Amino acid sequence: MNGAEITVSVEALRKTFEAPDGGAVAAVDGISMTVRAGELTALVGPDGAGKTTLMRMIAGLLKIDAGSLRVLGLDVAADPQSVQDRISYMPQRFGLYEDLSVQENLDLYADLHGVPQQERRDRFARMLEMTDMARFTERPAGKLSGGMKQKLGLACTLVRSPDLLLLDEPSVGVDPLSRRDLWKIVQQLVDEEHLSVIVSTAYMDEAERCAQVFVMNRGRLLAEGAPETLRTRAQGLTFTATPSEGMPARELQARLIDAPDRIIDAVPSGGSVRFIRQPETDDARLRDLLHDAPIEPRPEELEDAFMMLLRQEEAEVATALTDQPASEPASAQADQDKPVIVVRDLVRKFGDFTAVASTSFDVARGEIFGLLGPNGAGKTTTFRMLCGLLPATSGHLEVAGLNLRTARAAARGRIGYVSQKFALYGNLSVRENLEFFGGAYGLRGKRLKTRVAASLEQFGLDPSAQSGILPAGYKQRLAMATGLIHQPDILFLDEPTSGIDPLARRAFWRTITALAGGGVTIIITTHFMEEAEYCDRIAIQDAGRVLALGTPRDVRQQAGDAGVMDMNSAFIAIVEQGRAKHDAKEAAA
Known part of the structure; x- marks a missing residue:
């Protein structure tokens, strides 16, 4: 296939949806673009930018309101079925059948796509080899880790050989090792089969791999080009400061x-x-801000250009969560020197399977502590035990001075919890959710009314908005507001930034930093390794064992580097070293 061919052609494309107030919202607002065949193409942009809507129109799943859209030379509006017969589309929530085995899922999707029997053996073998899942064909899909589910979803999407592959944020909620494996598979398909791939992503390092990048916001196209072309927007403005x-x-x-x-x-x-200075900022104004922190120029990256574009467009959104007073925890008078969380020899077994093996650590008041690990590492189990949602098999676990074996209910009243998946009531308004959860935490009357008003202001929320249809970034704000409404001593955050863009992540972490400064203890799990740099200390788990525990610098040094290595590389190195040691011990035994 000639790389100069056109696989998708868009002209003045428009799609509107009805807004809650009865008006109309343009999810895609007059976009024109051309996607070349045989290449990797990225769609990037903040929550609500229109990426998924555009993907679904390209896939022939949404009707076009205005403009024209041709995919593989076909008019999508006139013949969506012919387009669907030649493409494969993997949405954000791919529908695996969890009670069926890996092989049964592959068979089912081959049946649905009408893949001839004579083609299946070779296609299945190739997909299983590429995803490294040949050993797991009999395992139920529901028993797979998050990363393995994503790889199986990709294999099911590719049971037939398409002319165009659409991937809508395929690595959301996936750890760095699984993310690396996913991209290795996609790159192999592009290199060996000359497959055309369009991917939407919140990870700028993924967009860097693509030949073409389209930056979207509020349904419009802000910029397009090769990563190296877009990067030049930040030329001469990017630096590193050392505290x-x-x-x-x-x-x-x-x-x-x-x-x-x-x-x-x-x-x-x-x-x-890493920072980007405003073009008009002179050295004197920069030194005044940095005090004694030395700075050095650094090469500009795609994320720098992306953030410049979004800051220009979204200044009011970017500042919505900053400059707000931190919530003072209910027990701010607690002993500063006494650990808020004490974990000693913590073990959790499910039958013969050990999910967490003899874990020990302390967390101080006002500390940001990160629990990191690949999918299936045991960190979610550890997290649930710390929250009092799951009893330990053995060991000692103390939260806010209370033993979770004997005072679990009392301990829960001292903590806030934000889950990975949006777990609020989608049919209720923002205010109704805050009132409900405030009441569940024991707030009543004037105290509840005061806390609801303060939460609405702090997180920049519309009290009348229906919670279920909020953009992902605003759902996350609401989840944070409900977790903090009772001003807890400890806030547990389970992958809270999964699926939200870099702009929203910056605003989120500014809030977290302010909360920690006010004395709230933060325990967080995340798959964005750059976020580990916000933590005072981190623990890396794999197969239920703690492989590393210390400051981000300590962990980078343990990985074999004296502080230069980025956390993503350090994480992968530590997990791979741990697995190699474990395999060697097993072989010796």
């Missing part, structure tokens, strides 16, 4: 990000802070 000894990188980051007149963006990385 003084003893200062967490997140504190310097907060100082920078709170000065939008001088700084476009800032994010912790490798113990330092």
Whole structure:
């Protein structure tokens, strides 16, 4: 297939949906674009940018309101079925049948797509080899880890050989190792089969792999081009600042990000802070902001250009969660020196399977503590035990000075919890959710009314909006608001930024930094390894065992680098080292 061929052609494309107030919202607003065949193409943009709507129109699943859309030379509006016969589409929530085995899922999707029997053996063998799942064909899909489910979903999507593959955020909720494996598979398909692939993603390092990148916001196209072309927008504006000894990188980051007149963006990385200065900011104004922190120029990245584009468009959204007072925890008078969480020899077994094996650590008041690990590592089980949602098989677990074996209900009243999946009531308004959860935490009368009003202001929420149809970033804000409404001592966050864009992640972490500064203890799980840099300490788990525990710098050094390695590389190195040691021990036994 000639790379110069056109696989998707869009002209003045428009799609509107009815808004809750009876008006109309343009999800895709007059977009024109051309996607080349035989290449990897990325759609990037914040929540509500229109990426999924555009994907679904390309797939022939949504009717076009205006404009034209041709896919593989076919008019989608006139003949959507012919388009669907030649493409494969993997949505964000791919529908695996969890009671069926890996092989039965492959068979079912081959039946649904009418794949001839004589083609199946070779196709299945290739997909199982590429996904490294040949050993698991008899395992029920529901028993697979998150990363393996995504790989099976991709294999089911590709049971036939399409001319175009559409992937809508395929790596959301997937750990770095599984994410690397997914992209290895996709790249192999592009290189060996010259497959055309369009992927929407919240990860800028994934977009960097693509030949073409389209940046969207509010249904419009902000920019397009090769990653190296887009990066030049930030040329000469990108630097790294090193905080003084003893200062967490997140504190310097907060100082920078709170000065939008001088700084476009800032994010912790490798113990330092990567930032983009405003073009008009001179050296004197920069030194005044940085104090004694030394700075060095650094090569611009695609994420720098992305953040510049979004900051220009979304200034009011970017600042919605900043400059807000942190909630003071209910027990702010607690002993500063006494750990808020104490874990000793924690074990959790499910039958003969050990999910968590003899884990021990402490967490101090006001500390941000990260629990990291690949899918299936045991971190969610550890997390649920810490929250009092799951009893330990053995060991000692103390939260907010209370033993979870004897005072689980009392301990729950001192913690807030934000789950990975949106777990609020979608048919209720924002205000109704806050009132319900405030009441569940024991708030009544004037106290409840005051806390609801404060939460609405702090998180920039519309009280009358229906919760279930909020964009992902605003759902996350609401989940945070309900978790904090009773001003807990400890906040548990289970992959809270999964599926939200870098702009929303920056705003989220600015809030978390302020909460920790106010004395709230934060326990967080995340698959965005850059977020580990916001933590005071992190623990990396795999197969129920703790492989590393310490500051981000400690962990990078354990991975074999004296602080230069990024956390993503350190995480992969530590997990692979741990697995190699475990395999060697098993072989020796």
